[in-house]
Amino acid sequence: xxPDDGYVLLALFxxxxxxxxxLMLIPSRERSVIAAFTAVSxxxxxxxxxxxxxxxxxxSAEQFQGVRAWDxxxxxGLLGEHGxxxxxxxxxxxxxxxxxxxxxxxxxTWVSWKIEHRSKDFFILLYVLVAGVYGTFVMLDTFVWFFxxxxxxxxxxxxxxxxxSTRKEYGAMKLMMMLVAGSILIFTAIFGMVSATxxxxxxxxxxxxxxxxxxxxxxxLLFPMVAVGCGTLAGLFPFHPWSPDGHAAAPTAVSMLxxxxxxxxxxxxxxxxxxxxLPEGAEFWAPGLIVLGITGALYGAISALRQDDLKLxxxxxxxxxxxxxxxxxxxxxxxxxxxxxxxxxAHGVMTALFFLLIGGMYDQAHNRDISNFxxxxxxxxxxxxxxxxxxxxxxxxxGLSGFVAEVHIFIGIFRAYPVIGGLAVLTAAITAxxxxxxxxxxxxxxxxxxxxxxxxxxxxxxxxxTVLAASIVLLGxxxxxxxxxxxxxxxxxxxxxx
Amino acid sequence: MSDxxxxxxxxxxxxxxxxxxxxxxMADLFRKELGLGRLVLPAIAALxxxxxxxxxxxxxxxxxxxxxxxxIDNYTTFFRVLFTVVLLVVVxxxxxxxxxxxxHTGEFYALLLLSTVGAIYMAGARELLTxxxxxxxxxxxxxxxVSLAKTxxxxxxxxxxxxxxxxxxxxxxxxxxxxxxxxxxxTQYSEIAAAFSGGTSEYGFALLLGLVLLIAGLGxxxxxxxxxxxxxxxxxxxxxxxxxxxxxxSKAATFALLLRIFAGPLLPVIxxxxxxxxxxxxxxxxxxxxIALQQTNIKRLLAYSSIGQVGYMLMxxxxxxxxxxSALLVHVAGYLITNLAVFSAVIAFHNRTGKEELDDFAGLxxxxxxxxxxxxxxxxxxxxxxxxxxxxTKFILFQAAASGGYLWLATVAVIASTISLxxxxxxxxxxxxxxxxxxxxxxxxxxxxxxxxxGTLTAGVFLVGxxxxxxxxxxxRAARVLALS
Numbered sequence: 001x002x003p004d005d006g007y008v009l010l011a012l013f014x015x016x017x018x019x020x021x022x023l024m025l026i027p028s029r030e031r032s033v034i035a036a037f038t039a040v041s042x043x044x045x046x047x048x049x050x051x052x053x054x055x056x057x058x059x060s061a062e063q064f065q066g067v068r069a070w071d072x073x074x075x076x077g078l079l080g081e082h083g084x085x086x087x088x089x090x091x092x093x094x095x096x097x098x099x100x101x102x103x104x105x106x107x108x109t110w111v112s113w114k115i116e117h118r119s120k121d122f123f124i125l126l127y128v129l130v131a132g133v134y135g136t137f138v139m140l141d142t143f144v145w146f147f148x149x150x151x152x153x154x155x156x157x158x159x160x161x162x163x164x165s166t167r168k169e170y171g172a173m174k175l176m177m178m179l180v181a182g183s184i185l186i187f188t189a190i191f192g193m194v195s196a197t198x199x200x201x202x203x204x205x206x207x208x209x210x211x212x213x214x215x216x217x218x219x220x221l222l223f224p225m226v227a228v229g230c231g232t233l234a235g236l237f238p239f240h241p242w243s244p245d246g247h248a249a250a251p252t253a254v255s256m257l258x259x260x261x262x263x264x265x266x267x268x269x270x271x272x273x274x275x276x277x278l279p280e281g282a283e284f285w286a287p288g289l290i291v292l293g294i295t296g297a298l299y300g301a302i303s304a305l306r307q308d309d310l311k312l313x314x315x316x317x318x319x320x321x322x323x324x325x326x327x328x329x330x331x332x333x334x335x336x337x338x339x340x341x342x343x344x345x346a347h348g349v350m351t352a353l354f355f356l357l358i359g360g361m362y363d364q365a366h367n368r369d370i371s372n373f374x375x376x377x378x379x380x381x382x383x384x385x386x387x388x389x390x391x392x393x394x395x396x397x398x399g400l401s402g403f404v405a406e407v408h409i410f411i412g413i414f415r416a417y418p419v420i421g422g423l424a425v426l427t428a429a430i431t432a433x434x435x436x437x438x439x440x441x442x443x444x445x446x447x448x449x450x451x452x453x454x455x456x457x458x459x460x461x462x463x464x465x466t467v468l469a470a471s472i473v474l475l476g477x478x479x480x481x482x483x484x485x486x487x488x489x490x491x492x493x494x495x496x497x498x
Numbered sequence: 499m500s501d502x503x504x505x506x507x508x509x510x511x512x513x514x515x516x517x518x519x520x521x522x523x524m525a526d527l528f529r530k531e532l533g534l535g536r537l538v539l540p541a542i543a544a545l546x547x548x549x550x551x552x553x554x555x556x557x558x559x560x561x562x563x564x565x566x567x568x569x570i571d572n573y574t575t576f577f578r579v580l581f582t583v584v585l586l587v588v589v590x591x592x593x594x595x596x597x598x599x600x601x602h603t604g605e606f607y608a609l610l611l612l613s614t615v616g617a618i619y620m621a622g623a624r625e626l627l628t629x630x631x632x633x634x635x636x637x638x639x640x641x642x643x644v645s646l647a648k649t650x651x652x653x654x655x656x657x658x659x660x661x662x663x664x665x666x667x668x669x670x671x672x673x674x675x676x677x678x679x680x681x682x683x684x685t686q687y688s689e690i691a692a693a694f695s696g697g698t699s700e701y702g703f704a705l706l707l708g709l710v711l712l713i714a715g716l717g718x719x720x721x722x723x724x725x726x727x728x729x730x731x732x733x734x735x736x737x738x739x740x741x742x743x744x745x746x747x748s749k750a751a752t753f754a755l756l757l758r759i760f761a762g763p764l765l766p767v768i769x770x771x772x773x774x775x776x777x778x779x780x781x782x783x784x785x786x787x788x789i790a791l792q793q794t795n796i797k798r799l800l801a802y803s804s805i806g807q808v809g810y811m812l813m814x815x816x817x818x819x820x821x822x823x824s825a826l827l828v829h830v831a832g833y834l835i836t837n838l839a840v841f842s843a844v845i846a847f848h849n850r851t852g853k854e855e856l857d858d859f860a861g862l863x864x865x866x867x868x869x870x871x872x873x874x875x876x877x878x879x880x881x882x883x884x885x886x887x888x889x890x891t892k893f894i895l896f897q898a899a900a901s902g903g904y905l906w907l908a909t910v911a912v913i914a915s916t917i918s919l920x921x922x923x924x925x926x927x928x929x930x931x932x933x934x935x936x937x938x939x940x941x942x943x944x945x946x947x948x949x950x951x952x953g954t955l956t957a958g959v960f961l962v963g964x965x966x967x968x969x970x971x972x973x974x975r976a977a978r979v980l981a982l983s
Contacts, residue, residue: 072967147890154884154885158930173920180919183916184909191901
């Protein structure tokens with residue numbers, strides 16, 4: 001990537017923001033115009049994201065590429081030499097996350113066209129959320145980074161509260177308050193880091209250089225703040241309770257984006273502010289991260305066993321899969337940490353596909369309790385095929401995305417802590433159990449006459465599901481595109497062993 | 499004192515404001531005889547305010563003073579512009595309300611204009627007695643203005659409560675000032691600073707008592723916990739435009755004064771007051787935000803919310819430095835814009851429905867999506883969410899406190915700010931998640947003035963939130979006058 005690609009990174013979050021502004025000007029009754037416009041803008045986001053991922057040159061010595069800065073809040077006495085800059089740039093991890101966002105927002109836009117209640121407002125808020133997500137991934141200034149991080153949370157309350165289902169008020173409030181409470185720690189950690197570096201700047205590149213020299217005790221204090229603060233958004237056990245309730249209550253596209261992308265924002269924050277800036281703190285706390293990660297993985301999987309609501313099951317499954325991410329990060333070796341980032345991507349596309357399919361069915365049946373269904377494979381064959389693909393990826397079938405990610409994590413953890421590795425494998429077995437139990441109950445057997453009126457998923461949903469399923473397969477069979485970009489970046493993190 | 503500078507040209511903006519006030523009272527007296535329409539008084543007030551604001555711009559980068567008592571510098575200019583803008587907003591967004599609910603419209607506008615003069619001199623004062631007189635000019639105007647609502651019996655009650663407690667506070671303030679005068683031997687800020695910087699051990703208890711009384715008196719004016727008791731009652735009883743004005747100019751003026759005093763004459767004795775300020779700041783931000791959780795009336799909710807905001811601002815005084823001074827100015831400006839956006843929306847809502855309970859906002863997103871959007875933007879901005887003014891200004895304010903060595907205080911502020919999100923969301927929840935009351939589901943529109951006021955202010959909230967650079971530069975230049983290092 002050249003520095004001029006900074007404009008592409010800028011466009012990544014400007015496209016959704018400006019799309020939101022344009023949408024405001026379109027009258028809400030012009031539904032076809034809104035659909036056409038969002039189609040174009042979601043394609044643009046997908047295109048730009050793909051470009052960023054492809055153009056990221058992992059052979060180059062430059063870790064951050066497409067770096068470009070614009071003055072935003074200029075030197076105002078208190079802000080140091082350059083004030084606050086709108087500084088963009090990506091490393092391999094961010095490039096992969098940008099691609100993930102592009103895929104999920106495109107699919108999410110397509111399945112949202114059938115929303116009838118105030119659809120325009122829905123898209124505006126959805127695009128604000130996506131702008132926040134993109135901004136967090138590409139920003140290289142701590143202040144602006146946090147700005148976009150919070151921006152991604154801002155629309156959640158209304159998105160869930162207005163367009164959600166089942167206990168939506170409760171789910172929306174719980175999610176919002178828990179996530180903002182997590183931000184308290186991030187806020188404080190950022191203040192602490194900026195003060196401790198003494199450089200008087202929020203510039204991340206400067207902080208990457210100076211922060212590792214912060215004295216050990218301060219690092220030991222700051223790292224858990226980052227890990228818990230960002231970890232709350234990533235569904236880190238025991239700070240996850242917002243996740244199943246929030247995901248169950250959210251409308252389809254929001255569940256897709258939230259479980260698919262937003263939770264990764266949290267894990268990304270732990271890497272950016274935690275591992276990349278506070279290596280001594282990371283080294284000290286990594287075992288703790290592994291313990292919480294594996295507990296979350298087991299806990300999520302066991303809880304998912306007991307769920308009847310499909311969305312709650314997927315919500316707990318997300319907690320379980322995100323537990324793997326923390327296990328991988330805690331290994332502090334290249335393969336395990338690369339596995340964590342791969343898992344972020346793999347879980348993102350997979351869980352988005354899950355929520356898309358559950359939404360596609362719920363919109364017709366207005367019910368999603370597993371025990372109420374049977375013989376769905378005969379009623380909705382296309383739907384069932386996609387569901388099987390997502391499930392197989394979820395328990396790590398070779399050739400699909402989940403396998404690549406989990407193998408990396410397992411190798412990493414067996415190198416570092418073999419006992420925990422055993423527990424991780426056990427979790428994978430439990431995952432298989434709850435998914436197979438669901439298949440046995442809902443997919444096969446006699447057709448329940450109550451549901452004979454159900455038709456298969458719509459064309460837009462099929463297209464979106466195809467994109468997601470294709471990404472699952474692509475990562476499964478051609479992982480090197482991802483692994484090369486991610487592992488070269490992981491190797492630059494201080495304190496990480498081979 | 500032969501070098502006194504009686505350059506009356508320095509005070510032209512205030513002459514314009516006072517002149518406008520007199521003109522309005524005269525016009526009101528002869529309203530029938532002259533056959534004046536109902537728009538004339540607010541129009542005169544608005545024009546006078548604009549003229550005064552424009553005239554203030556002529557003093558940019560001046561470093562001057564009037565008779566050693568009022569400084570005319572960038573700091574004063576900053577607040578002159580800010581207060582005239584607030585006044586203009588209150589006049590424009592409030593005139594319909596005033597027409598319907600206020601008995602003496604002439605007095606209403608005149609009092610507002612006069613209190614703005616008081617507010618400006620609070621920012622400009624460089625001498626204790628001038629500061630005191632300015633405070634009283636502001637306060638007395640507001641004591642009367644609070645009780646002007648003709649339909650609301652609570653208005654008179656609020657006025658009485660405000661004036662009684664305000665009197666006690668003034669007494670404490672004056673006693674505190676006299677003790678400081680007694681120890682320092684002067685009422686001039688610069689001479690007090692010189693006296694204190696030579697060591698204060700011989701003053702002992704008198705100085706400490708003076709500081710306590712001064713902080714208590716000013717804490718009352720700023721409605722800091724535990725001196726906040728009058729605030730919710732006065733806010734609830736006062737006519738809405740006055741409530742908006744109380745939460746904006748009255749607060750900001752107190753902070754203009756606080757900053758000038760505590761960054762100037764009292765800076766040498768920082769060890770003696772810093773802990774008091776920190777204690778009050780914590781009590782104010784935690785207390786205000788916790789009590790706000792239980793409110794069911796929008797005015798009382800905003801009253802406690804503004805108390806919470808005062809806590810954040812007191813934090814900046816506690817950690818006084820050039821960084822926190824300019825951060826405070828930025829935050830004050832951002833807070834004023836946001837709060838006025840919320841209030842002008844509430845005024846527009848009240849003009850239509852005559853109601854002000856939180857439950858009356860149910861389903862506003864159906865009946866008036868525009869107004870619901872304005873209120874949502876305002877609420878999220880007050881809670882400190884990004885894209886909106888609140889995020890940037892709060893972040894910088896908290897950052898200034900943290901880098902001043904008060905990370906724990908900044909952490910308390912962040913926690914308090916998170917608590918506040920819950921009650922702001924309660925307003926948003928009612929507007930978007932609940933259905934309108936039966937028989938009130940029809941769409942309605944605002945008056946043109948309502949659209950202008952809410953639209954401009956909301957644009958301002960977004961502008962500060964997205965591109966705060968210019969505001970920072972201006973605030974920085976204003977704060978530099980204080981010559982903190």
